[in-house]
Amino acid sequence: METISTAKAFGGTQGVYRHKSEACQCDMTFAIFLPPQAEQGPVPVLWYLSGLTCTHQNVMDKGEYRRLAAELGLAIICPDTSPRGQDVPDEKDNWQFGQGAGFYLNATQAPFDKHYQMERYISQELPALIEQNFPVDLTRQSIFGHSMGGHGAITLALKNTGRFKSVSAFAPIAQPSTAGWSKPAFEKYLGNDPAQWRAYDSTLLIEDGHRVPELLIDQGTADGFLDDGLRPWLLEEACKKANIPLTLNMREGYDHSYYFISTFMDDHLRWHAKRLFA
């Protein structure tokens, strides 16, 4: 593992690191913020999964999570959103597929299956690497994310029962296997059989019996992707049927950007901290 940069911030350390990923067969970069409490011993971990087109850096620059994470004593891990590099198959003019659009799934279709193994990377390889290298307590983990990363956070929480103390999302893609901006990616990564897509779809995982204890979602009403791409009402319906307590905050006038995310970042950090320190 190679250190790209470290800087003191809010009494803690914002670091960026690169490593050779076995799961993704390429160099992967991630950011981790360690709060000042990490100097005294292992701290709980909150994973943040980013949306389409993002790297680890967008939330690191614009997410405004460090002040409160430092106060609460949370490590914040921000992985990249896909494998990267010249050898990694891509569609350069398509922001909804390929590099920057890994959808937190394990591709089964050539040529994408060699590198696009983001579920395995995020849920297995990266936690092991981080546990080896940083003072974190992985018995206390939570997860959240934005848009494609909200989809990633909810699906990972649904499929790894008990691993995460809590899960939340900003403007998640509620049903990616049927949304216009994600279905084509599912077809290319996973093939044409819709049955294979259910394992990477929050609402369908809930239909299929997967559960989380509760769920927090914030969604802007002025989000340009609301009706076609995000559709939180599908998740609302699925949670209702499955008796999963859902807090869905529709935020008047907010869009899909980090202006929206940063505004409600504190609420989400407190939600997770309450459950991580319970």
Place this chain on the structure above:
Amino acid sequence: METISTAKAFGGTQGVYRHKSEACQCDMTFAIFLPPQAEQGPVPVLWYLSGLTCTHQNVMDKGEYRRLAAELGLAIICPDTSPRGQDVPDEKDNWQFGQGAGFYLNATQAPFDKHYQMERYISQELPALIEQNFPVDLTRQSIFGHSMGGHGAITLALKNTGRFKSVSAFAPIAQPSTAGWSKPAFEKYLGNDPAQWRAYDSTLLIEDGHRVPELLIDQGTADGFLDDGLRPWLLEEACKKANIPLTLNMREGYDHSYYFISTFMDDHLRWHAKRLFA
């Protein structure tokens, strides 16, 4: 004036606007955050001047000022750091001169004098434009900035007695007319007579009798520019001789980046709010 973008954030609005500048003879872009209180009536204004290489955008993305500015009811204005455009003389490979390095002065030397009129732009043209277009109360203004922008904030406050209720800086260039990374720019913008540089140099303006009521400075001890470029001790000495109360916080382990600035942003916003609402 043209609207580039607006987005709701922390109950207020982060906007970016472009206009034809008479002072700089080119299109200029600036950002303004209006807190929710601006819906009820004019709000006080805090100017933030950015450092070398920056545009209006760096602090807008990474400064983390909106949460507390919204709570306190402050408008935050973030101008660009120089004139811009193909017609504006530049040294593309020199980050310490030309576009991105206007030093908040009025150039007197051709060919730079035509466009590089940043003092006039920031202190006259832009305030008038903003007063016409936004619900701000310019009888309550304060100013702060970072590095070159710290120099800009302090010199403007020193030269415009009574205009600003308060002034502060993150890692300001304390004596730009003698610092290695700024003296060559002063020569090119202002000519070879050092007497002409004094009007744009905080410590020398204080030597020459200019005054501010008090001054807040935060400076990281791990700042790579500390010894050669910034030298806050020169300002400390000048303030001491002039009986200007200076609060100089040396911050252990912090560098020159927005990780440092964002960490102490709240302190500075509260400092200014206390004086703006006194």
